[in-house]
Amino acid sequence: TFQPLVSDFYSYESLLSEPEQQAIMALRGYLESEVRPIIGGYWERAEFPTQIVQPLADLGAFSFAWDETRPFENSAVFRGFVAFEMARVDASVATFAGVQNGLCCGSISVCGSAEQRAEWLPRLASGELIGSFGLTEPQSGSDSAQGLATTARRDGDNWVLNGAKRWIGNATFADVTVIWAKDVADNHVKGFIVPTSTPGFSARKIEGKIALRPVQNADITLEDVVVPESLRLANANSFKDTAKVLRLTRAEVAWAAVGVAAGAYEAAVAYSKERVQFGKPIGSHQLVQDLLSKSLGNITASLGMVVRVSEMQDAGQQRDEHSALAKAFTTSRMRESVAWCRELFGGNGIVLDYEVARFFADAEALYSYEGTREMNALIVGRSITGQAAFV
Numbered sequence: 001t002f003q004p005l006v007s008d009f010y011s012y013e014s015l016l017s018e019p020e021q022q023a024i025m026a027l028r029g030y031l032e033s034e035v036r037p038i039i040g041g042y043w044e045r046a047e048f049p050t051q052i053v054q055p056l057a058d059l060g061a062f063s064f065a066w067d068e069t070r071p072f073e074n075s076a077v078f079r080g081f082v083a084f085e086m087a088r089v090d091a092s093v094a095t096f097a098g099v100q101n102g103l104c105c106g107s108i109s110v111c112g113s114a115e116q117r118a119e120w121l122p123r124l125a126s127g128e129l130i131g132s133f134g135l136t137e138p139q140s141g142s143d144s145a146q147g148l149a150t151t152a153r154r155d156g157d158n159w160v161l162n163g164a165k166r167w168i169g170n171a172t173f174a175d176v177t178v179i180w181a182k183d184v185a186d187n188h189v190k191g192f193i194v195p196t197s198t199p200g201f202s203a204r205k206i207e208g209k210i211a212l213r214p215v216q217n218a219d220i221t222l223e224d225v226v227v228p229e230s231l232r233l234a235n236a237n238s239f240k241d242t243a244k245v246l247r248l249t250r251a252e253v254a255w256a257a258v259g260v261a262a263g264a265y266e267a268a269v270a271y272s273k274e275r276v277q278f279g280k281p282i283g284s285h286q287l288v289q290d291l292l293s294k295s296l297g298n299i300t301a302s303l304g305m306v307v308r309v310s311e312m313q314d315a316g317q318q319r320d321e322h323s324a325l326a327k328a329f330t331t332s333r334m335r336e337s338v339a340w341c342r343e344l345f346g347g348n349g350i351v352l353d354y355e356v357a358r359f360f361a362d363a364e365a366l367y368s369y370e371g372t373r374e375m376n377a378l379i380v381g382r383s384i385t386g387q388a389a390f391v
């Protein structure tokens with residue numbers, strides 16, 4: 001049966017349909033019993049727990065969104081709660097799924113032909129294949145709409161890709177990567193489904209991260225990588241099409257950010273009841289209650305925002321600036337909340353034995369990826385004023 005969370009103060013999850021609530025409870029049960037107990041060790045060793053991929057696929061984590069693979073009709077609000085539930089246990093797990101499901105499957109779903117969707121989505125959704133998404137480059141992050149240096153050159157029935165990508169999640173063990181490159185003929189950005197076994201493709205893990213350590217981010221090199229025309233995403237004709245994918249995935253990151261804040265908050269509530277100072281649980285001190293109350297306010301306001309953004313997606317009303325505002329707002333509120341929750345743990349807030357330290361560190365990556373806070377603010381600013389400040 002459905003159990004409300006202490007972090008969901010206004011019971012937004014109770015808005016979900018019964019099959020959606022059942023799917024949430026199955027996912028939550030798996031995450032609590034199999035992921036939460038082990039993930040701290042993987043974080044410390046900077047390893048990804050590959051054994052969780054198949055169970056997550058079986059629970060529907062990569063299949064709910066796509067017509068070809070969805071186990072039952074479901075809402076964007078439900079899919080947002082899937083990201084939230086993963087993130088409130090671990091942000092790296094939510095990020096892995098966000099890359100596999102949102103960025104990789106999303107690119108194929110939004111920009112692929114019917115044949116490409118039929119060929120790739122079921123295999124990615126079932127966990128048979130691992131996907132990744134290569135947009136960012138060593139010299140181009142925020143300006144990737146105009147600054148991509150990776151090139152695609154048509155050669156008969158094939159395309160030849162050359163260049164470098166940076167930060168690409170899952171890429172060290174992925175089977176396929178969606179690579180975004182500029183067509184040298186028309187200077188437009190196009191997308192390609194690149195099997196990672198293709199000669200000339202190599203991925204090297206980025207070491208030394210202080211956030212999302214289990215996520216395997218890579219520097220990719222593409223040297224005369226040849227892919228057939230059948231692997232060019234048929235409906236990706238310019239960066240405007242890439243942006244359609246990012247509109248969906250930024251909303252998903254906004255959801256995951258609320259999940260990270262909720263995970264930290266739940267840990268803080270439990271700790272406030274256990275930890276005794278001045279002869280009573282710290283949760284009975286006024287200033288500690290204030291930290292909890294402010295965090296819960298951030299989470300509750302953010303949930304209201306992401307629920308509405310997802311409703312707008314289902315109604316076909318969601319625009320780039322709607323996702324951008326949610327991503328900028330909820331990641332900012334998350335960053336505040338995880339800091340307050342960490343503060344509540346005192347010294348124990350900086351050791352991995354207490355989960356709050358992990359949420360605190362991981363929040364920094366969510367704040368900066370999928371468009372930094374500033375870039376998302378500028379997308380909103382363009383919509384408010386009609387003036388783009390970033391071209």
Ligand code: FAD
Binds near residue numbers: 134166
């Ligand atoms: P920069 O663009 O160099 O920005 C540096 C600073 O300058 C930021 O504060 C930025 O806001 C600011 N800035 C830049 N331009 C402006 C402007 N016009 N006005 C105001 N401020 C500005 N990418 C992928 O393609 N695939 C992935 O799977 C992926 N996974 C990632 C996972 C992690 C953990 C991280 C950290 C990144 C990942 N990324 C991925 C890349 C991510 O999307 C970029 O890091 C992000 O877009 C920012 O780009 P940048 O790091 O190059 O920063």
